[in-house]
Amino acid sequence: MSGRRDRQGVALARVRAAYARNAEADRPEIWIDLRPQAEVEAEARELDARATAGERLPLAGTVLAVKGNIDVAGLPTTAGCPGYAYRPEQDAVAVARLRSAGALVLGTTNLDQFATGLVGTRSPYGAVRNALAPERISGGSSSGSAVAVALGIVDLALGTDTAGSGRVPAALNGVVGLKPTPGAVPTTGVVPACRSLDCVSVFARTLGEAEQAHALLRDAPPEPPARRPGSWRVAVPRLDQLGELDPGWAAAWTRTVDRLAAAGAELQPIDLSPFDRAAALLYEGAFVAERYTAVGEFIDAHAGKDDLDPTVAAIVGAARDIPAHRLFADREELARLRAAAMTGLGEVDALLLPTTPGHPTLAEVAIDPIGANARLGRFTNSTNLFGLCALAVPAGTVDGLPFGVMLIGRPETELRLGAVARLLDPRPVALRLAVVGAHLSGQPLNGQLLALGGRLVACTTTTPEYRLHRLATSPPKPGLARVAEGGAAIEAEVWELPPEGLGRLVAELPRPMAIGSVRLADGSNAAGFLCEPTALRDTADITAYGGWRAYLAAQAHS
Numbered sequence: 001m002s003g004r005r006d007r008q009g010v011a012l013a014r015v016r017a018a019y020a021r022n023a024e025a026d027r028p029e030i031w032i033d034l035r036p037q038a039e040v041e042a043e044a045r046e047l048d049a050r051a052t053a054g055e056r057l058p059l060a061g062t063v064l065a066v067k068g069n070i071d072v073a074g075l076p077t078t079a080g081c082p083g084y085a086y087r088p089e090q091d092a093v094a095v096a097r098l099r100s101a102g103a104l105v106l107g108t109t110n111l112d113q114f115a116t117g118l119v120g121t122r123s124p125y126g127a128v129r130n131a132l133a134p135e136r137i138s139g140g141s142s143s144g145s146a147v148a149v150a151l152g153i154v155d156l157a158l159g160t161d162t163a164g165s166g167r168v169p170a171a172l173n174g175v176v177g178l179k180p181t182p183g184a185v186p187t188t189g190v191v192p193a194c195r196s197l198d199c200v201s202v203f204a205r206t207l208g209e210a211e212q213a214h215a216l217l218r219d220a221p222p223e224p225p226a227r228r229p230g231s232w233r234v235a236v237p238r239l240d241q242l243g244e245l246d247p248g249w250a251a252a253w254t255r256t257v258d259r260l261a262a263a264g265a266e267l268q269p270i271d272l273s274p275f276d277r278a279a280a281l282l283y284e285g286a287f288v289a290e291r292y293t294a295v296g297e298f299i300d301a302h303a304g305k306d307d308l309d310p311t312v313a314a315i316v317g318a319a320r321d322i323p324a325h326r327l328f329a330d331r332e333e334l335a336r337l338r339a340a341a342m343t344g345l346g347e348v349d350a351l352l353l354p355t356t357p358g359h360p361t362l363a364e365v366a367i368d369p370i371g372a373n374a375r376l377g378r379f380t381n382s383t384n385l386f387g388l389c390a391l392a393v394p395a396g397t398v399d400g401l402p403f404g405v406m407l408i409g410r411p412e413t414e415l416r417l418g419a420v421a422r423l424l425d426p427r428p429v430a431l432r433l434a435v436v437g438a439h440l441s442g443q444p445l446n447g448q449l450l451a452l453g454g455r456l457v458a459c460t461t462t463t464p465e466y467r468l469h470r471l472a473t474s475p476p477k478p479g480l481a482r483v484a485e486g487g488a489a490i491e492a493e494v495w496e497l498p499p500e501g502l503g504r505l506v507a508e509l510p511r512p513m514a515i516g517s518v519r520l521a522d523g524s525n526a527a528g529f530l531c532e533p534t535a536l537r538d539t540a541d542i543t544a545y546g547g548w549r550a551y552l553a554a555q556a557h558s
Contacts, residue, residue, distance in 0.1 A: 009489040010521040011044035011051070011061040011104060013461040013546040017491030018063045018106060018153055020549030021459075024442050025151045029126040030144040032068040033075045034107035043104055057102030058212065061461065061521055064103040065148040065157040066095055068111050070200070071189035079191040080113035080123045080141075082307045084298060092189025094158055094200045094217050101216050106154055109144025113309040114295050115160050115193040116316065117141050118168045118376040119365050122309040127362060131173045133401055136361050139169030139376070141193075142201065146173045149203045152441045152459050152493065156213050157203040162193045163282055164355075164380025166201025167392035171355035171404025177392040178202045178210040181411040182384055185217045194290040197384040206457050207393065211418055222412040228347055232420050234260060234407075235270035235348040242272075243378065246358030248398035253354055256395045256405055256424060260352065263423035268348055274341040275351075279381035281334060283315075283374065286327035287385070292319040311369045338386050342410075350407040350420045353379045355392045359401055383408055391417040395424055430496035432457075433505075434518040434528035436468065437548045438477040440493050445475070452501030458494040461547075463519045466490050468548070469539040471512070471531070478548045479512065479531030479539065482519075491547025492518070494526055502527065511535075 019037045022030075051060045066072050069079040071088035072095055078085045091099060099105065112122040120143030121127040128143035130136040131150035138147050142159025146169035149157045159166040161179040170177025178201060185200045192198055200217065204210035215221070236257055239250060261267055281287060299316050302308055345351060356376050365372045383390050388408050395405040405424070407417040433454070438445040441456060462480075465487035469479045480490065497505070506515050512535030518528030545551040 009048055009464045010461050011047040011102075012041060013489035013491055014061045014063055014459070015040050015044045015104060016546040016550045017459065017461070020491070020547065020553045021151070021441070022106075022153045023553050024549060025153060027129065027147065027151065029110055029128050030148050030153070032078055032080070032108045032110055032125055032144070035075070035105065040104055040106060047102055047104065051102070058216070059098060060102035062103045062156055063154045064098055064105050065107065065109050065145050065154040066105055067142050067145050067157070067159045068108040069115050069160060069191040070095060070108075070158055072105055072108055075108050077108070077191060079115065079295070080111045080125065080309075082124060083302055083305060084295070088189065090189070093186040095189070097217055098156070098158070098213065103156065109142075109148060109157065111143055112141035112165075113312040114191070114291070114316065115141040115162060115165060116291060116312045118164055118373050118380075119369070120169060121362065121365055121369070122312050124307045124309065129362070135363075136359055136401070137172065137365055139172040139356070141165040142169050142203070146170055146175060146177070146203050149173075149175050149205060152456060155204070155459055156209060159201045159203055160190060160193065161199045161201040162197045162384060164377050164383070166199070166203070167355050167380050167390060167406055168376055170203055170392040171394075171406070172359055172402060174394045174402035174404070176204050176207050176210045176394070178204075178214050178414065179383065179390045179392075180214060180218070180414060181222070181389040182387055184219065184222070184389075184412070185214075186219065192294040194287065195294065196290060199384060207418055207421055211415070214414060222414055224413045224416060225410060227349065227416075231264055231266045232350070232416075232423065233266045233268060233348040234420060235345060235351040236267045237270055237272045237353070242354065243357060245354065246398070249354065249358060249403065252396055252398050252403040253405075257352070260423055265420065265423055268346070270344050270348075270351065274337040274344065275382045276378070278334060278337045278341070278385050279378060281330055282377070282381040282385060285330040286322045287330060288315070289319045289322045289327060291316050296320055334385055341382075341386055345410070349413065349416050350409045353406050353408065355379065355404040355406040379406060387411055389414050389417065391421055393421045393424065431499055431502045432526040433495045433497055433502060434462070434492045434520060434526040435495060436462070436478060436480050436490055436492050436529065438475055439529070440549060443548075445477075448505065449495050449497065452497055452504060454495045454497045454501065456493060457496050460492055460494060461489040461521045462492055463521060464489045465519070467541060467543045468545075469531070469536045470542050470551070471535065471539055478542065478551070479536055480518070480529060481531055481533060481536060488543050488546070489521065490543070491549060492520065492528070494520065
């Protein structure tokens with residue numbers, strides 16, 4: 001089968017799967033504006049036709065969410081405040097670049113109002129709940145974007161990051177958050193929080209996907225400074241310099257450091273004092289006045305309105321009266337701190353830190369919204385003040401909740417951070433499994449994959465050479481079969497499992513299911529659930545729905 005034919009229907013199937021997953025997840029607070037499914041499907045059909053004709057579209061079939069302070073042509077840009085909304089005529093540069101590569105925008109996502117917060121609760125559209133523990137915060141301000149990726153609704157999402165908004169929610173929801181070097185990705189079409197510090201960030205479930213999007217977003221490839229040959233060198237602070245951490249987090253941090261050393265990294269000590277003092281300057285000093293420059297006049301003119309978050313209004317309003325002389329004093333202090341920080345980094349390739357010191361509940365943030373927010377930014381606030389890049393990656397769990405770490409590097413060293421992050425992967429060997437039915441996220445048998453150490457790494461489709469049937473089983477499940485003609489692209493998730501986990505799954509697999517090779521939309525193959533042909537006789541062919549979730553959703557509304 002040719003590569004061109006392999007792209008037929010892939011984008012359309014992925015879009016249908018995304019809307020089905022969104023309905024299944026039932027998290028309306030993720031979105032500010034979700035585009036009509038028919039509208040996105042029409043774009044998907046056009047995209048499939050272009051890909052089939054041979055056009056190079058590296059993100060063809062990728063679904064994208066965009067933070068609500070980034071312009072998407074035709075959708076209101078609200079920045080989390082309905083009264084601020086305007087309707088842009090063109091996409092932000094970052095959105096346009098991903099769309100030109102084949103990404104399909106589902107909608108704009110909820111956020112801490114005016115990107116002021118790290119909690120994900122400061123929005124008139126509602127608090128965004130954590131993807132894995134709904135009683136806890138999602139993190140912010142790019143809350144909806146991170147949760148949409150974590151729940152498997154979208155493949156990629158754009159956020160912004162001024163003080164950690166592209167990293168904190170990544171860590172708390174167990175996904176990857178890449179914050180580029182300030183200025184590397186244009187912020188044209190982004191409502192500013194602090195214009196001199198703002199960055200457009202990327203959320204993805206895998207590092208490779210985040211790096212691909214980052215490469216497409218940049219003005220030019222990164223030009224990192226020269227480095228001395230040898231092992232990756234990583235600065236690691238002493239545990240007592242990290243301050244108070246949530247229960248279990250110190251142990252998780254120590255395991256991460258040990259894993260990095262075992263992988264061959266050269267660890268070096270560092271004094272965190274310059275980073276800590278700079279982090280405090282961001283909100284306790286004069287730099288917060290730039291937030292008033294961005295939206296202060298609007299907040300003053302709409303004081304007392306219901307659509308203004310009171311915490312955000314208080315933070316921005318208080319910045320109005322900061323004297324100019326204090327800004328100049330803080331700039332001089334920041335220059336001294338940056339020089340000390342860079343001296344401390346020396347020749348290291350990355351600084352390793354926990355992304356956050358803990359993970360509060362919604363109730364805890366409600367009791368102390370300012371204090372809880374300040375604690376979350378302890379390790380992230382200084383990064384953009386120092387002009388550095390950063391990468392937040394999952395590093396295990398604590399009591400079933402994601403634990404994440406952050407790698408910070410000198411300007412233009414994003415790819416080096418990725419190389420160091422790969423040393424942290426605790427799974428030296430993993431096998432891929434494609435699932436299309438009852439093992440999908442949120443479905444009755446998904447718990448089997450989680451119990452076996454599985455991790456979701458991609459939402460995709462098969463190539464258009466399969467048929468899907470509804471089997472008479474309990475719980476209900478579909479049967480996938482490869483056909484010579486008349487096939488279609490079927491929604492699929494790709495999971496990684498340790499070899500022993502996949503072995504147990506195969507050993508316990510009931511008939512008529514079998515493990516075979518499933519061909520995916522990107523041309524690769526993965527082990528997957530197929531059905532014995534004899535079991536498909538007299539069963540309902542549900543291929544036209546494009547996937548099991550879409551079929552279930554249609555039945556629920558029939």
